[in-house]
Amino acid sequence: MNRTKKILLVLLFVFIAIQFIQPAHNKSGQLLPTEFAKVYSVPNNVLSILQSACYDCHSNNTRYPWYSNIQPMAWMMARHIKNGKDKLNFSEFGSYSVRRQMSKLKGIANQIKDDEMPLSSYKIMHKNARLSKTDKLLIIDWMQKTADGLASGN
Numbered sequence: 001m002n003r004t005k006k007i008l009l010v011l012l013f014v015f016i017a018i019q020f021i022q023p024a025h026n027k028s029g030q031l032l033p034t035e036f037a038k039v040y041s042v043p044n045n046v047l048s049i050l051q052s053a054c055y056d057c058h059s060n061n062t063r064y065p066w067y068s069n070i071q072p073m074a075w076m077m078a079r080h081i082k083n084g085k086d087k088l089n090f091s092e093f094g095s096y097s098v099r100r101q102m103s104k105l106k107g108i109a110n111q112i113k114d115d116e117m118p119l120s121s122y123k124i125m126h127k128n129a130r131l132s133k134t135d136k137l138l139i140i141d142w143m144q145k146t147a148d149g150l151a152s153g154n
């Protein structure tokens with residue numbers, strides 16, 4: 001067997017071996033009382049954009065695509081979900097202090113304004129997470145208005 005063949009065989013073996021190490025899925029199946037849509041009256045059009053473009057990494061329930069069982073994709077996804085939820089979890093939004101909620105609402109508007117979110121790697125595979133200009137304006141406007149409302153105590 002020549003060198004290239006040996007290397008390929010080792011790589012194939014490693015690829016197969018890592019398939020057996022699966023991270024736990026982010027799926028609680030529960031709708032907590034602290035869920036964003038329960039603590040704010042979020043209009044349907046705003047909510048459906050957030051659900052299709054953000055909730056996979058920023059909530060306790062991810063909709064897993066078919067390739068999510070293939071390594072190393074699953075690890076990458078698990079890392080994004082963990083880091084995403086640490087910073088912003090729509091399922092637990094109501095448990096944040098008012099101050100933190102306000103800063104997250106503004107943060108969401110800013111991340112969308114700057115095209116930082118959703119992550120670009122996510123947009124490659126999720127067409128409906130590529131937000132139109134109208135979608136972006138709708139979210140930015142609603143987040144800003146809601147943050148201002150909190151600031152003035154409404």
Ligand code: HEC
Binds near residue numbers: 050055057079083122
């Ligand atoms: C593929 C996963 C993924 C998707 C989808 C995603 N995010 Fe994120 N988001 C992350 C990760 C990971 C971080 C943490 C980034 C970091 O630490 O630099 C983050 C950070 C953030 C932050 C910063 C929070 C803070 O306080 O620092 C905001 C706000 C945010 N995302 C909003 C959104 C919004 C709004 C959407 C949908 C339009 C979205 N994200 C979609 C993974 C994602």
